[in-house]
Amino acid sequence: MLVLTRKKNESIMIGDEIEITVLAVEGEQIKLGIQAPKQIDIHRKEVYVSIQEENSEASKTEVQLLSNLTSFLNKKS
Incomplete structure (x- = not known):
């Protein structure tokens, strides 16, 4: 894990297209803009x-439904 220190209005970049900016620090919470x-x-x-x-x-449900349908169709044959 990379740990960075940023202040209000400072940003970090992830790759070339993602920017995360610290918008506010309020007590134990921070607001981030992405x-x-x-x-x-x-x-x-x-x-x-x-x-x-x-x-x-x-x-899992889809697999079970398909299994049930297959069983039903096999019984019909």
């Missing part, structure tokens, strides 16, 4: 983890 291309998804980590879990569950 400039990135529209095709890059940006989420808080807890939201990202939730999306990944939901996608994993959805893919």
